[in-house]
Amino acid sequence: ACSESPNAANKDNAANGKAAGFLSIGMPNSTQTENNNPFIGSSSATNLGYRWMIYEPLGQWNNTKPDQPLKPWLASEIKWSADWKTVDLVIRDGATWSDGKPLTAEDVVFTHTLIRDSKDGALNSYAIPYDQITADGNKVKMTFKSSQFTTHHKVIGQTPIVPKHLWSTIADPATDTIKTPVGSGPFTLKTWSQTGIILEARESGYWQELPKVKELRYTSYSGNDTQLTALASGQSEWSFVFIPDYQQTFIAKDPANHKIWAPGVLGIHGLYINTTKKPFDDPKLRQAMNMVINRTDIFTQAEAGYFHPEIKSVTGLPEGAGDAYIADEYKGKTFSVDVEGAKTLLAGAGYKLEGTVLKDKTGAPVTIKLTDPAPWSDYQTTLEIIKDNLSKIGIAAEVEKPNQNVWDTNVQKGDFGATMRWTNGGSTPFDIYQTVMDGDLMKPIGTAAQQGNFGRFESPEATAALKAYSNATDEATRKTALATLQKIFVEQAPMLPIGSDNVGAAYSTKKWVGWPSDADSFAPGQPTQAGALMVVLALKPAA
């Protein structure tokens, strides 16, 4: 029986290490159950990212360069209409499913129709307003009910294409766990177990050159600390995890090979201020607060100097990914701690600093409660630093650590003083500003606002600008709309931007080289991103 065991082969490989040509990928996503359905957010394929090694999108989007056009992938041509309501695709020849059947335009139509027509939109997790989806030979045409300018990367770059001949027989694609996934990607699932998931490279039939990495081993670690331990010891070669003091805990374990790369993307983290609470409904006060926050301290102390790249531009747009979008007005304008400036601003606005206590116009001392769930230690550290910063202008802050459920509910209902939270991310700054300022998302205090605008920031101007930006058909309109948004964001400070998301990675060059880097950021580093396949395909054995 032993010789038939699937472990026989695996064990051998483990022993031979490098020669076996595998890559170990880890994510701190705790236990998984076998579920290879690429459409379900809770499937192990999604959680660990291996869905993108099996299934491929039509085009590849490089998160680190969000403004660039998508790289043709299963579609050899991607053409959007000017109003971003129609896309014309040419499906690549030569792509095959791992069961040998060719991939055709029919499959693409099937996939998007499947999403569009899924019951109650269960599969339409990006809420894409599909209209028509038709095929013509190897061409596919899709029309949408509204402009897809801000979401085009999701339609093309983040929707896996599945084989019609297999999926059309699945009773309920929303709950099927797809035990034997068949995709067009270079890898197929070999074994699945709690302890690890193994993907092996296809031997033939892939439409590009086959990857050098012959085997991918995914492990889901219970949490950051275990993931880190695995990274440090070399058990994990590639991961995306917050590493406190990465120099010492990770790099120093193997300085030659252990690398961290953390490019920012268009999604940020910041301090949402409840703008309905007095005196924080006063933009001047919020501005003053914005001026004293020491983002560098937060970056180095709370985010270990890399994880949420420091936001420098006053527009809240991350360095790199956001550069292209910064309005002329704010080009080069960066944050700097300016306590005196803040004091002056406050004095001008009628606040009084009495000793170490700031009094508002009514003479009441200004105090604020900062909340975030306890387990998010980077946010917690951030809050501690903010608390310290605010005390410089006499605002007494108190840090509260409700548990996650309570925090969630309270933030949505607007029952908070200020809180560190993230924004949605996307291919344009739209998602950032929308999460913070969209009046359409606003709900009255006490009613849960699930999608955004937790601070109840009321600005019809911003709402209009957001609409204009997403529906615009020309670059100029967009530019104006974006400039308006930035102006409101800077002047009203509805949320104080702190750091950006990153799609980087911690990786080891001991066995594999060719990773993306600042110098050549050809793909996102995070192994769960759709673009991760580009990374794997680029890897070569270390010399």
Added chain:
Amino acid sequence: MKFLLQRVAFYVFTAWAAITLNFFIPRLIPGDPVQALITKYQGQLSTQAIESLYVLFGIDKNGNVWSEYVDYWKQLFAGDLGLSFAFFPTPVSEVLSDSILWTLMLVGVTTILSFIIGTGLGVLAGWRRGSWTDGLLPVTTFFSSVPYFWLGIIAIYLLTGPDSFFPSGGGAEVGLVPAWDMYFIPSALQHSLLPALTILISSVSGWILSMRNMMVTVSSEDYITVAHAKGLPERRVALSYAARNALLPNVSGFALSLGFIVGGTFLVEIVFSYPGIGFQLFQALGANDYPLMQGIFLVITISVLVANLLADVAYLFLDPRTRKEG
């Protein structure tokens, strides 16, 4: 018979009450699984996904708790524990069966081992008072007062590393599929060593102490003196007379601790990222995954009850006095 019937009634009632509580308590948690999922992926999952997730999970936000309760019982009797949210759409029963074996293997074996070792040492310490075994007590007490997780983390820090024999976490070598073969089993054993040691170290003292105390108490019983007076070999007196009788009160404690295998030590599983059921429970808690929580609680409740039943039966075997006629 009467005894058994009473016990069965007791078990049925307790099971009902516990399951009912298990049903209601998770529902009191604020927030819902969709929110929990979104927050889990801070920013990595866009908020547009919310609606589709509600649909996907089939969560009716204004559901009637009572009808859910009735449905829950119907499902239970049909052997269906529902679908997990966190691992949607995996059925809870599958999540449980995936992880329960790990827990049984690690914590179960360790609990039994701890009982055996602790009882053994306790017998020694109680029988040979004043010998080296007396020194065991303060040491083990100290270790039992250390929180499991702390001990585990220290152990990981001190004993694991790139070249260490001890892996820092996980249930077995990555990529090995659970199977009774020469690859998986040794690897699983190797991975269970540290967590097992942690549990062992912190739980053994309870057994040593209670066994020692029982031994001391039993040792001064007349029948022990009689056994000595009969000139029986010391081993026989110590084991067949003293230890045998001293063991009786510990049996129920052991049964109880067997029942708590699942619930009691889940921090060890978390620390060692051991894919067991306790860890699963922790995740379920974080994800507001009611079906899974209920499933796990059900497993715990049933295992405690079964363990108690076993203790009752064991008593019948071990103590002739309970084996009254009738």
Added chain:
Amino acid sequence: MTIPTSSIEQVIPGQGAMAQPEAGKPGKAKRRRFLFLSNRKAATGLIILGIYILLAIIGPWIAPFDPGARGADLMQGPSSAHWMGTTHLGQDVYSQLLVGTRSVIFVGFLAGIVATVLSVLIGVTAGYVGGKTDEGLSALSNVFLVIPALPLIIIVTSIMENAGEWVVALVIGFTSWSWNARVLRAQTLSLRRRDYVEAARATGERSWRIIIFELLPNLTAVIASGFVGTVIFAVLSEITLAFIGITSGNTWNWGTILFWAQGQQALARSAWWWFVPAGLAIAILGTALSLINFAIDEFVSPRLRSAGKTKIKTNTGRTVRMRIGFTPVLSNSPEPHTRARPIPAVDPHGATPVVREEATP
């Protein structure tokens, strides 16, 4: 967590010190009260506990720094300025430990008191009243016994908004009384049949007086041991909750310290000073409480008392160990211990002819 630290419930039926006849000697009444303290384990345990309680009271005042205040020295090891080093924010670990003691002691004791009061109410009532009441209350405690305490505590605390110390303590207290109630019930059942309870009834005492003045004082040891056990459990639970980030900790406790240390990978960063002291503090507190429990056990059941000297020297200089079944023989000489000569014929009214004395062994 599930193994009772005290094995008192197994030990008591063998009748304890309280039932031991002892020849009356004046002055013993008072001494008996302090007998408990003369137990080495009790003394050690109580002294350590005393220190912790003292720190709980004065800790926040003697702490050299504000535990939350950021400092300039980040992640520094122990130094004269920071005895236990600093955190990633430059906070003083020593101050955090000192300030955190209060919360730990507070929660431990409050939860202990709540659970003890509940267990006494439920256990003693069930045991004394009997019948349907007993069945109902026993069923209740069994249900609570079956439900795993820690997960339950986690769930309940996460229901609470801003679970502060009070909430945590109450939740722990309300979920962890069942074991003690069971022990107390069994104990009460056996006490209820004791003659002195019957005698009190025959004298005409009312039921509530019998419970409070006849039963409860005799349950003190069991109650105390249950209390101490619950305190240990409560402390460990509170710390666990804080460690996994379930409870807020707007206040510091040792779990919060460990939580931060773990979140910041203190050990991976070799910042042992951040992680080790809190763990040791817990272990020492737990040990102290366990020692008190051992002492209670021994107090109740004198057989368990450490046998004093277990090794003795025979007259020939050999060392023998006291053990059951083989009484040590110190001397094999047939010489009498009392140096005496035969009694000569004396006149009952005459003088004393010989002097005899006891030889000390």
Added chain:
Amino acid sequence: MSEPVLEIKNLNVGYGLGDQGVRAVRDVNLTLHRGEVLGLAGESGSGKSTLAYGMTRLLAPPGVITGGQVIYHPAEGDPYDVLALSDERLRKFRWAETAIVFQGAMNSLNPVHKISTQLTDVLQAHEPKMSETSRLARAREMLKLVGIAPDRMDAYPHQLSGGMRQRVMIGMALILQPQVVIMDEPTTALDVVMQRQILGQLIELRERLGFSVIFITHDLSLLVEFSNRIAIMYGGRIVEEAPASAIYKDALHPYSQGLLGSFPALKGPRRELTGIPGSPPDLKGMPTGCSFHPRCPKAFDPCAGNIPVLGRPGTGDGRTRSVACWLHPTGEPVG
């Protein structure tokens, strides 16, 4: 008088050492002769049990034997000191030569083992060569001897009545045919009817098997009826030792007299009951001199100052008895 089987010489037994220690048995000299029933009487706490356990080294900690010898005369071979035996030899000696029946039979039998197991494991330990079946046969035989149906062999102790359990113990004591059987209050927990039955049976067995008995009780009237010689203990010492009839008719020590005067007689004329005033002595604060003197109606000068030693009284049938009392001058000390 026949030859001795067991000679206790200046046996001293205590509990604990140093300040905490008490001396429970002091300089006891006692000789048990072949085939006789020696009664040991005394009030509670006088050290009877301590003596019985002490001479077989069965005293649990903190008991220690601080001095003395227990010379055993085997049926064949040279006499030896039991207290000087190695553990292994002592184990062999126990039960084979000296068996003990303790007070509470319920507590003397292990509740979790069958009667048969408890009977046969003695045989297993002492006669390892014996086969399983012959062991069982032997056990059955013993049960028959003490009047228990052999079909109760597989019963557990709790299934037997108190009297049956005590008889099982007696049967067990005789299973190896020892020379000496020590009985420490074997019938106190039973009622009189049962007590008489069991004692009757014991006396009968003794006549058949010829072992000697040390019979301990505080019921002097029982001893007078059943034993050949009686030793009276007080405060850890033997204060008087004499043939049963001699004690009954003419007790020399005031304490013995007091004991006899404490039992109401059922038959015959109503006697005057005197009792003993005061309460038993505290071992830790033994009175000086004769420890009985504070309670003694006849105490006089020397009693308080000096310890009387057991010796043959110069008067009357002094050759067969001894006493330790200043009222009775002695010629030679015993032992």
Added chain:
Amino acid sequence: MTSIPDAETPAGEVVLEAIGLTKHFPVRRKLRDLFSRKHDAVHAVDDVNLTLRRGQVTALVGESGSGKSTVARLLAQLYPRTAGDIRLHGTSTRVKSGSAFRRYCAQVQMIFQDPFASLNPVHTIRYHLTRSLKIHGHAGKTAEDLENALHGLLNRVHLTPPERYLDKFPHELSGGQRQRVAIARALGAEPEALLADEPVSMLDVSIRLGILNLLRDLKERLDLAILYITHDIASARYFADQTLVMYAGRMVEGGDSESVTQSPAHPYTRLLIDSAPDPDRLTADADVLEEDRGNGEPPSLIHPPSGCRFHPRCPMAMPRCTTDLPVRLEIGDRPGHWAACWLYDEATVAAQRPGSAVAS
């Protein structure tokens, strides 16, 4: 102390009287009994009549388990009775709790067998006695009154000087002293009847006599009615005016102590007296013990033998004994001496010669 004069004391006023007193303890039912309607019970006490008179000691003798304690507890109203009546000064009483119970307690007090167990180890002697005085309202008004009452009590039980004992804990006293305290506690209620359940059986031989003498002394001085329960028939002879013999829950013989002990009528009483140790009997004739005295086992009280409960062990059993419940029959040697045995039924004796019955 001297021996009692011949028990020819005049009959005093009746204080407490039991008529047809019966107590059955239900046995826990087994499963199979659920279907049959039968309720098993321990017939602990059946149809017991007894009378306690002022200034007299009535002894209740019997082997272990014969129901003596149960009788005492029934009389103290600590158990509800199954049937029969208890009359205090001629009026029928049935009290369970509350003030009625306390009023009853004030007149009928009980002393327990084990002085080591009947005093609460955590309370001082003062507490025990004060409670007894307070409950029954004899504590007086001031602290001084109380102190006097306490001293009075202790003096009465010969614990002098009282100061030495008041603040001690039970464990600091010897058994005899403790039993005296228990007696003092009972006296604190100033009862008229004292139920003493084997008050000396746990005490040392040498101090038993002191307690018995104290009780007699109290009886005489306070004119108490005392029920003295014992298994030692010899002490009943010395101490009690009347003696009742119980066997397996029933009274089998009664009368003045001297005639019951010196000329026992019931075969069971005879067995009891023959079994008692007797120094005058020589070792040599120890084997006079009849082998046919049954197996010495008391009968099951759940299914007690029909007819006379002693018949399975009785050497003189007649066929009638197995079927008919014997009634009280006057013996005739002394007034008031009776036995429940068919041997004394004229008709039976005439019809059958005793002793020849069983052999057939």
